[in-house]
Amino acid sequence: MMRTLCTNLDREDALETVLEVPVPEETFASKRHNSWQLNIKSWLVRPTHERGSIEIQSLLGVIGAPLIPLPISSVNDHTIKGYHPIERSMAKYIVQQYVAASGGEHALNKIESMCAIGKVKMASSEFVAGEGLKGVKTINMKNGPGQLGGFVLWQKGPNMWSLELMVSGFKISAGSDGKVAWRQTPWQNSHSSRGPPRPLRRSLQGLDPMSTANLFSNSICMGEKTINGEDCFVLKLEAEDSTLRARSSGKVDMIRHTLRGCFSQKTGLLVQLEDSQLLKIKSPGNEDVFWETTMESWIQDYRTIDGVNIAHGGRTNVSLFRFGQDSENNTRTRMEEVWSIEEVDFNVRGLSAESFMAPGDLKNDEEECGVVEKKGGLRYKVLGNCGRICAPKSGTRVVAVDDDNLELFVIDE
Numbered sequence: 001m002m003r004t005l006c007t008n009l010d011r012e013d014a015l016e017t018v019l020e021v022p023v024p025e026e027t028f029a030s031k032r033h034n035s036w037q038l039n040i041k042s043w044l045v046r047p048t049h050e051r052g053s054i055e056i057q058s059l060l061g062v063i064g065a066p067l068i069p070l071p072i073s074s075v076n077d078h079t080i081k082g083y084h085p086i087e088r089s090m091a092k093y094i095v096q097q098y099v100a101a102s103g104g105e106h107a108l109n110k111i112e113s114m115c116a117i118g119k120v121k122m123a124s125s126e127f128v129a130g131e132g133l134k135g136v137k138t139i140n141m142k143n144g145p146g147q148l149g150g151f152v153l154w155q156k157g158p159n160m161w162s163l164e165l166m167v168s169g170f171k172i173s174a175g176s177d178g179k180v181a182w183r184q185t186p187w188q189n190s191h192s193s194r195g196p197p198r199p200l201r202r203s204l205q206g207l208d209p210m211s212t213a214n215l216f217s218n219s220i221c222m223g224e225k226t227i228n229g230e231d232c233f234v235l236k237l238e239a240e241d242s243t244l245r246a247r248s249s250g251k252v253d254m255i256r257h258t259l260r261g262c263f264s265q266k267t268g269l270l271v272q273l274e275d276s277q278l279l280k281i282k283s284p285g286n287e288d289v290f291w292e293t294t295m296e297s298w299i300q301d302y303r304t305i306d307g308v309n310i311a312h313g314g315r316t317n318v319s320l321f322r323f324g325q326d327s328e329n330n331t332r333t334r335m336e337e338v339w340s341i342e343e344v345d346f347n348v349r350g351l352s353a354e355s356f357m358a359p360g361d362l363k364n365d366e367e368e369c370g371v372v373e374k375k376g377g378l379r380y381k382v383l384g385n386c387g388r389i390c391a392p393k394s395g396t397r398v399v400a401v402d403d404d405n406l407e408l409f410v411i412d413e
Contacts (some may be wrong), residue, residue, distance in 0.1 A: 198238030206311020
């Protein structure tokens with residue numbers, strides 16, 4: 001459960017406080033006198049410990065609001081017309097079965113907008129570094145609480161959406177007005193993402209079946225795969241060269257971005273979503289650095305809402321691998337997120353295009369560049385059209401990269 005109101009923390013006789021983002025019920029779990037107030041205060045106030053702050057911000061930067069590698073057409077065409085290679089014909093047939101399993105075209109076509117409220121738990125599960133990638137830190141959410149948070153997602157079509165996510169006092173806002181995708185974080189002003197507007201990955205994790213079907217309608221079938229004992233078909237998409245070039249800059253090359261969806265042969269529903277991307281950061285001489293980011297999401301707990309099958313839970317594992325000429329600077333960071341959906345509503349009244357307008361202070365990535373220092377210890381580097389991209393200085397370590405916004409997250413060791 002999620003709470004949208006809480007008792008005024010300063011005055012007991014005052015009106016309740018309306019929370020910007022719903023708070024997980026676990027925050028109020030303690031029954032001791034006034035202890036829930038301490039819990040909610042600690043959740044709303046940003047941590048002052050440097051490494052704790054950096055961990056949360058890198059989690060939000062990577063897992064918070066990632067985008068799908070290519071735009072989605074709003075045209076619903078899942079039929080097989082004319083001659084197609086067998087791999088494409090099979091993919092279209094699998095997509096047709098997915099549409100039927102999700103509720104059918106009639107039910108899906110009635111959905112014009114959506115609002116979803118959910119909660120998340122995030123953690124950096126592992127960090128290894130150096131030649132041979134020797135372990136430095138290993139954490140698993142099964143052995144610890146992780147970072148709790150909540151989010152609200154509004155959507156009107158695949159390329160018109162707005163997300164507000166708050167985790168342990170840090171809030172990230174992101175959205176798309178159909179022309180440009182943007183993001184706003186506590187450590188960086190509002191800025192646009194490179195390339196064409198693209199849908200939010202969270203929407204395709206079982207929340208928007210029609211957009212998922214439209215996305216994979218141009219895929220190819222790669223074969224079969226068993227996931228948790230369930231036989232699945234694997235559909236694959238590759239970002240086109242034009243899209244990769246649009247997301248690149250003078251010093252950063254987006255080399256590839258691949259998306260795979262695994263659809264159950266038994267139910268027809270999407271049970272796993274995986275995307276992998278590789279970028280190259282150019283440096284003087286022969287010291288180019290490569291970043292490979294892989295996200296795997298397991299999608300589950302499907303429930304019927306107004307005749308449409310919507311996933312209400314799942315888990316995402318992320319692996320970020322940094323490698324280059326100097327193997328001593330190789331790193332692998334692993335993150336994980338568990339999410340659940342608490343409420344879903346369709347066809348929200350009053351939701352219009354104005355609801356998704358970009359912030360007034362929106363900047364292009366070319367306008368912000370360099371290394372930025374912030375209170376709390378976070379140092380990050382924006383890799384737009386910077387004239388100089390360098391390796392981390394001695395005594396620092398790059399722990400993550402945000403591929404969509406070309407940001408590096410750096411800590412002092």
